[in-house]
Amino acid sequence: MQLFDFNGGVTPDYHKEASTQSPIAVSPAPTFLVIPLHQSIGGTPRPLVSAGDRVLKGQRIGAADGDMSSAIHASTSGHVVAVEMRRMPHPSGLSALCVVIKADGRDEWIARQSFDYRSHTAAETRDYLRDAGVVGLGGAVFPTHLKMSPGKGDKLDTLIINGAECEPFITCDDLLMRERAEAIIQGVVILRDLLAAGRVLVGIEDNKPQAVAAMTAAVQAGGHQDMAVVAVPTRYPAGGAKQLIRVLTGIEVPHGKRSTDYGVQCFNVGTAHAIHEAINLGQPLISRIVTVAGNVAAPRNYEVLLGTSMEALLTQSQPLPDTDRLIMGGPMMGVSLPSKDVPVVKATNCILAGSKKLFPPPPPEMPCIRCGECATACPADLQPFELYWFSRAKIFGKAQEYHLFDCIECGCCSYVCPSHIPLVDYYRFAKSEIWANESEKAAADQAREQYEFRQLREAREAQEKAARLAARTAAGRAAATNALAVASDATSDATPAAAPVAKSATTPATEPAQTPSPQAALIAAALERARAQQVQPANTTNLTPEQQAEIAAIEARRAQIRAQAHPHLPPDD
């Protein structure tokens, strides 16, 4: 099969062997599970349970909030202790609404029933997957049911199954493929049928020969002529959806476009496995495979119930004493966690213990010498140093012109930069500022519209008043003089005569609508905005805790990004 290449990429040390020596271990069910309601892209599910309720394993405890959301389930049986705010596995250390369950140790399932997708409509199957809580398990946690529509002509050319797993240290997909290839392929069959895919390509980086072999055997055992397992060259980020699609098909899906418009769609192997469990076994998504690696004595993969505390999981792999941080995800794109006391969620593919030795703090930042290393390494074919200059100088328009939003934040540029510039930090900063400006602009636009409308009304009212006055004076004058005046004269007189009168009438009242200047309009818009902001606290009292949490999360993320990016910014800002 012909493979294509993507530009750029890097080949860091992979560190994958350590955690692949032993099979997946089942992490014991903890006594308390903290299950966040918001675990995927999209709306926060509504809680369906309250303190005191008994729940069964697999029972839905959070209902999808509209279609752009995904349901949440109890990972084991027990009692709901609380529905309250708990700390999230997020760099900001923010809290969000969680269902806290005290396990009863019986691990009692709901009645599990397979779902015959062949006798249901596509819409019904999508709803089923939404209510089974299936989301992308590669780390992006995009609700799977939203990706289930074939493109044009109701069929898909190529379904791509992503088993590339290019981030160093992470091996959860590798082990899943080695141990549960058949289940994955059964999930792939469902995806293929639902998307009416012409062919299926399973892409696996060639540093995982055992996974390639297991998956190939499963495809052959199933007799699937339309499926092929393809070993792709190992180079980070070959597992990025866009990069893998490019490597396997030669198709480049531009930023902001749906890949189905190009006849391809991409799912992670873990997601295919979850689909199999949901549809064939009637088990909603309540657990996932998590790699625990890095600065630990016994790196390993675990099958973990969602809501298990990370600390409990980490302890099983015996973190070394000099562990100074916890990263969720890999070393290239992962996020630093503020605390161990957070739950494992659907996005947790890896818990990486870090130390000064393993991830030394970056050497001091030097000026950019325009060496172009970053551009050579960029898989999105961007000019990272140009983006850096523009972001640093806050010339955001230019940054966007140079395709800032095509940046996938893969970190290759920061990885190679000889000046040790934390380039990705600058892009995160620029993106968040642009989003913030845009929402502020939207608010200002709205305020301006309102203001202009009021201005218009006031101007009209003033005009009407003036017209009435003019009519009156005109009438008086007409009465005082003789009636010989021509009608046209009277009307042409009316305006100049009326204007001063109208003005004198309104001046004492100091109507703001008089001769509005652009500056005045801007000031008014700003005032309007400030007022709207002042009103906000009153409004938030009516918000649900999760809405408040969402607002707080957005604000905190912005604040954090600013705070992180600012130390690097020129001192004059």
Add this chain to the structure above:
Amino acid sequence: MNNSPYLRQAASVQSVMLRVLLALLPGIAAYVWFFGAAIVLQIVLASLTALAAEALVLHLRGKPLAIFLTDGSALVTAWLIALSFPPLAPWWLVVLATLIAIIVAKHLYGGLGQNPFNPAMVAFALMIVAYPQFMSRWPGTDAIDFATQWQIIFGLHANQTLDALTMATPLDALRTALHSTNATTVTVASALAHNPAIGLMAGRGWEWVAAGHLVGGLWLVQQRIITWHLPTAFLATLFLLAGLASTINPSEFAGPLFHLFGGGAMLAAFFIVTDPVSAATTPYGKLIFAAGVALLTWIIRSFGAYPDGIAFAVLLMNIAVPLIDMATQPRVFGHKKNGSNHHG
């Protein structure tokens, strides 16, 4: 605490600069072999001046000394100045040139990474305009001993015998011959045939210095410190232009090998046009930039008033860099060349 990525390649500005210095060693070795150790003296002078000037300016600008003084960039500038200047030039010429390069051309523009003009070339251009008489003190291959070289450099040598000890470079020799009063009878062939400075391909000894720079330069490409674009475009353009002109009119124009191996073409191709800060950065931009430098170099060499036009050619092209970069932005993943998307 820093953010992702937490892994970093063990690269640094310092290691980049160090490898550039290393890559200059073969050329320097050939230089010493054929022309004596004067060049080493000049390199030491330039290096000490560069470090002192760098330290002074960094101190005045309130920048951390330890990081920036050891980044190696000042040393690279110093070595390039020493290698492009005549080794028998008086000591103060190289010192003055280095001061100008570091203080004016580098730091007045904002320091490392900010200078739009190649500092070494700024210094060279200013000196050749201001002190043309000293910029022609090239040694002959019949090596004068180091003691004499020392005396010449430090002005201790009787001036009247100086002319006998220095010798024109191949480019210089050719220019003087072609432009002399009986120029009508002199052709490239006759000028070169009777010149003791001429070796196998270009100048005696010079061709080996150039070969040394070629070796060092190829090693830099192999080390991925520089990409192939700039040297290839520079050398290919110079080769083609010289080849074309010398084929059409062999009596007036020197051949391609003479251009590549005489004068500073190899040094320029791998160490000067490749200065990342002042060169174009996009792949096509690099090709255009280097081809432009080569074209201007050949024009100045063939028709201009100065024997080697590389410095002026580089500076002229430096001006065009922002334009070149803007016009040659590479296609972004998933986008068509014009910035729009596939399939509309």
